[in-house]
Amino acid sequence: GALVSMAGRLMRRWCPSLLQDLHFPVVQLHMSRTAMRASEKDFENAVNQLKLLKKDPGNEVKLKLYALYKQATEGPCNTPKPGMLDFINKTKWDAWSALGSLPKETARQNYVDLVSSLSPSSESSSQIKPAAADEKLPESENVVVTSEGGITKIMLNRPTKRNAITTSMYKEIIHALKVASTDNSTITVITGSGDYYSSGNDLTNFTAVPPGEIEESAKNAGILLRDFVNSFIDFPKPLIAVVNGPAVGIVVTILGLFDVVYASDRATFHTPFSELGQSPEGCSSYTFPKIMGPTKAAEMLLFGKKLTAREACAQGLVTEVFPESTFQKEVWTRLKAYAKLPPNSLRISKELIRSTEKEKLHAINAEECTVLQGRWLSEECMSAILNFISRKSKL
Numbered sequence: 461g462a463l464v465s466m467a468g469r470l471m472r473r474w475c476p477s478l479l480q481d482l483h484f485p486v487v488q489l490h491m492s493r494t495a496m497r498a499s500e501k502d503f504e505n506a507v508n509q510l511k512l513l514k515k516d517p518g519n520e521v522k523l524k525l526y527a528l529y530k531q532a533t534e535g536p537c538n539t540p541k542p543g544m545l546d547f548i549n550k551t552k553w554d555a556w557s558a559l560g561s562l563p564k565e566t567a568r569q570n571y572v573d574l575v576s577s578l579s580p581s582s583e584s585s586s587q588i589k590p591a592a593a594d595e596k597l598p599e600s601e602n603v604v605v606t607s608e609g610g611i612t613k614i615m616l617n618r619p620t621k622r623n624a625i626t627t628s629m630y631k632e633i634i635h636a637l638k639v640a641s642t643d644n645s646t647i648t649v650i651t652g653s654g655d656y657y658s659s660g661n662d663l664t665n666f667t668a669v670p671p672g673e674i675e676e677s678a679k680n681a682g683i684l685l686r687d688f689v690n691s692f693i694d695f696p697k698p699l700i701a702v703v704n705g706p707a708v709g710i711v712v713t714i715l716g717l718f719d720v721v722y723a724s725d726r727a728t729f730h731t732p733f734s735e736l737g738q739s740p741e742g743c744s745s746y747t748f749p750k751i752m753g754p755t756k757a758a759e760m761l762l763f764g765k766k767l768t769a770r771e772a773c774a775q776g777l778v779t780e781v782f783p784e785s786t787f788q789k790e791v792w793t794r795l796k797a798y799a800k801l802p803p804n805s806l807r808i809s810k811e812l813i814r815s816t817e818k819e820k821l822h823a824i825n826a827e828e829c830t831v832l833q834g835r836w837l838s839e840e841c842m843s844a845i846l847n848f849i850s851r852k853s854k855l
């Protein structure tokens with residue numbers, strides 16, 4: 461005990477030198493610039509952007525940046541572990557080593573994402589604006605965003621296609637979350653219009669691709685998916701899913717990134733990735749085993765077992781199930797009360813609950829998108845999509 465407390469005191473005393481030390485990667489990056497590949501341009505920009513930060517991001521973030529930088533430029537940590545009393549170098553070594561075999565590209569991307577989350581626009585939005593008159597946000601046809609009574613509601617509104625999400629809808633949702641993260645609202649809700657919550661990715665997203673552009677299109681879809689999921693990982697306010705009906709694919713997998721999930725007893729939860737020749741996304745390869753245990757997660761993610769709302773609630777994926785007849789009334793009454801809670805307190809508490817996982821989630825998201833990109837180009841996936849388009853298959 462005495463040793464630990466002495467170590468703590470020393471660590472606190474040495475903190476300034478830890479901070480200075482962590483500037484080291486910036487300098488080293490410029491020396492090794494010639495060794496960079498084309499995709500490292502963003503990385504280089506991120507390093508420059510970091511130097512423009514006005515606010516010190518704190519030791520924890522600097523340590524993450526250090527570890528990601530080392531992983532991105534040198535790969536997995538295989539240097540000898542510093543001695544017990546070499547606190548600073550041991551802390552840095554621990555952070556780098558904790559990244560395990562994270563691929564260099566993923567580390568680079570995570571570094572870029574982390575720096576971008578520290579950018580001046582994020583800095584200025586760290587406090588919620590004081591309450592002002594409720595505002596109506598710009599609307600599009602398929603993603604309808606409204607803000608009222610402290611609640612920003614993002615509604616998927618394509619009921620004739622079971623609220624399947626098109627490429628432009630992904631972008632609109634990313635934009636809506638970005639706006640919601642700094643608007644006057646206290647909580648943000650995602651729901652669907654009509655009978656379905658959503659049938660997931662619009663399978664025709666992949667069919668309008670000219671021959672010769674398939675790889676490029678898969679790459680772009682991977683980037684879009686990564687940005688989409690990142691906007692959920694980073695969302696700073698309480699995020700609630702109001703699952704009004706059946707949910708398929710991506711809208712199910714991202715539920716692990718929501719704070720609360722309310723479901724009608726008519727809702728079902730289905731992730732038919734194997735059937736579609738695809739693989740899990742939305743960080744579900746990590747969040748689902750964590751939420752429901754590995755064997756229940758495997759039944760959903762590998763074998764596409766469809767859960768009823770009550771089953772999903774028993775597994776911890778859903779917070780509470782309501783009878784369809786009173787679903788909207790009960791849920792919205794509750795949400796209106798939650799929206800009256802102090803917004804800054806909610807935000808700070810969410811940060812406490814979620815911050816330790818953020819970096820890991822970004823890494824998992826990047827990895828899942830890379831794997832999925834490969835899957836989209838596979839024979840298995842292409843023929844599953846063609847089957848759906850030609851109506852040979854329905855889930």
Ligand SMILES: CCCC/C=C\CC(=O)SCCNC(=O)CCNC(=O)[C@H](O)C(C)(C)COP(=O)(O)OP(=O)(O)OC[C@H]1O[C@@H](n2cnc3c(N)ncnc32)[C@H](O)[C@@H]1OP(=O)(O)O
Nearest residue numbers: 620621622624659660661662663664681685709710854855
């Ligand atoms: C950036 C890329 C990210 C990729 C990541 C995500 C992965 C996933 O989300 S995988 C999940 C993909 N979703 C599906 O596989 C669902 C496919 N749909 C169905 O199986 C059925 O439509 C469904 C069970 C959802 C509903 O069945 P029904 O109630 O019988 O309705 P219909 O089949 O008649 O559908 C009505 C209408 O909607 C169109 N539809 C439904 N879902 C989709 C979809 N996911 N993509 C595109 N279109 C969809 C369907 O084609 C019908 O259209 P019309 O024929 O024009 O009426």
